[in-house]
Amino acid sequence: MNRETIKHILRGIIFLIVQVLILKRISSGNHWIWHYSDIFIYPIIILLLPIRMTRHYVIMFGFVLGLAIDMFYDMAGVHAFALTAMAYARGIVLSYMEPRGGYQLTMSPTRHSMGINWLLVYTSVCLAVHLFLYFTAEIFTFVYIGKILLKTLLTFVFSMMAIMGYHLLFNPRK
Amino acid sequence: MNNLLLFIFRYSAFLLFVLLEIVALILIVRYNEDQRAIFLNSSTVFTGKLYKMADKAYKYGHLQTTADSLASENAKLKAEVFNMERTFQHMSGKEKPLDSCILEPFKIISASIINNSINERNNHFTLDRGTNDGIRNGMGVISPHGIAGIVEESNGQYATAISVLHSAARISASIKRNNFFGSLVWKATNPEYMILEAIPRQADILIGDTIITSGYSFIYPRGIYIGTVHRFWTEGGSNYYTVEVKLQEDIARLDRVYVVVYNEANPMIQ
Secondary structure, eight states, rough: HHHHHHHHHHHHHHHHIIIIIIIHHHHSSSSSGGHHHHOTHHHHHHSSTTTSSSSSHHHHHHHHHHHHHHHHOOOOOOOOHHHHHHHHHHHHHHHTOOOOOOOOOTTOOOHHHHHHHHHHHHHHHHHHHHHHHHHHHHHHOGGGGGHHHHHHHHHHHHEEEEHHHHHHHOOOOO | OOHHHHHHTTTTHHHHHHHHHHHHHHHHHHHHHSSOOOSSSTSSSHHHHHHHHHHHHHTTTTTTHHHHHHHHHEEEEEEEEHHHHHHTTTTTTTTTTGGGGGGGOOEEEEEEEEEEEEESSEEEEESSOGGTTTTTTTTEEEEETTTEEEEEEEOHHHHHHEEESSSSOOOOEETTTTOOOOEEESSSSSSSSEEEEEEEEEEEOOOOOOOOOOEEEEEEEEEEEEEEEEEEOOTOOOEEEEEEEEEEEEEGGEEEEEEEEGGGTTTTTT
């Protein structure tokens, strides 16, 4: 356990708490918009893991984190399903977006290290995969495809605002 | 054999992904069948504690409103008790029921909601009371202005309940004016309205009619005010009305609730 690991764990716990104690409260308000959307910041925990971390660990970690979120949302497996898929998709997205010469040891998936354009594409693709699968698994039928897409779109906007807000405000290096 | 090992090694990340996805899918499907895996819910001690801590902080800001609403409810109950006493007072000695004759089938446990949801397909809430306080699965939860849900899972200190805004919740409700009854379900995305099904066509319904609990189950006592008729129609060719009921209780702002213990539901408790 070096300092970096501990820092990642602490930051992950803070994101988890923000998600279930603050964002969950906000998105269970009674305004009509919350009937069709949610705010998810917790995918950022997976997105911020070091680029060179072994894919197996990322996938397993995604599954465990998803189950933890499920406990707080009174569901079983829905977040785990979506987050495992996102963790797998992250590997593919990373390999597509690899800069010429490969990833350096010092690189990490942040604005500071990769630039805002790279970060925007990376975050939005992963998040879109996550949200679409989440709402598909929640509603569990493609009959309501319109509703799934509407929920995905609205939640995408809010979650993107939360995640990019974190990147812009705190500008993490690692 | 060598090729197989090579294949497994080459695609091990993908295989792991598929395996975990299958586990997640099994969880989802199981959850749909029997509502939830037993340990994955917010009545577990850890998540319960965390929610309770956060809830204390949130509720601090609403103390005034909560106190006001409890006080007004108290006043209403007091008035009811005094009226009852007065009614008995006018009865002659013969008619007057003895204290021991008054039935006491119901017991009420007050509880506080520490976690609530309204925007999911199936909504739940968590209570800060559990089996230690006498709460058992299947008891009804009522709120100051209506009904809230049914206890589904309880452990020592906490209990989770399915909200009335849940696809599995079916509440026996009737129209107060003429006693036609049906079952109240939640279908739409709007948490302010529920649907009262299976009201026969000969019933005369008016917009604004009062809907109360029918008392035809062991969950809720009779006569709890649920809401009013907002609109009603017949589905093509059906012999029954579908009635949209506007709930009086704002489920999104539930705070103090009461759990109804109905002793006659289980004679062993008496």
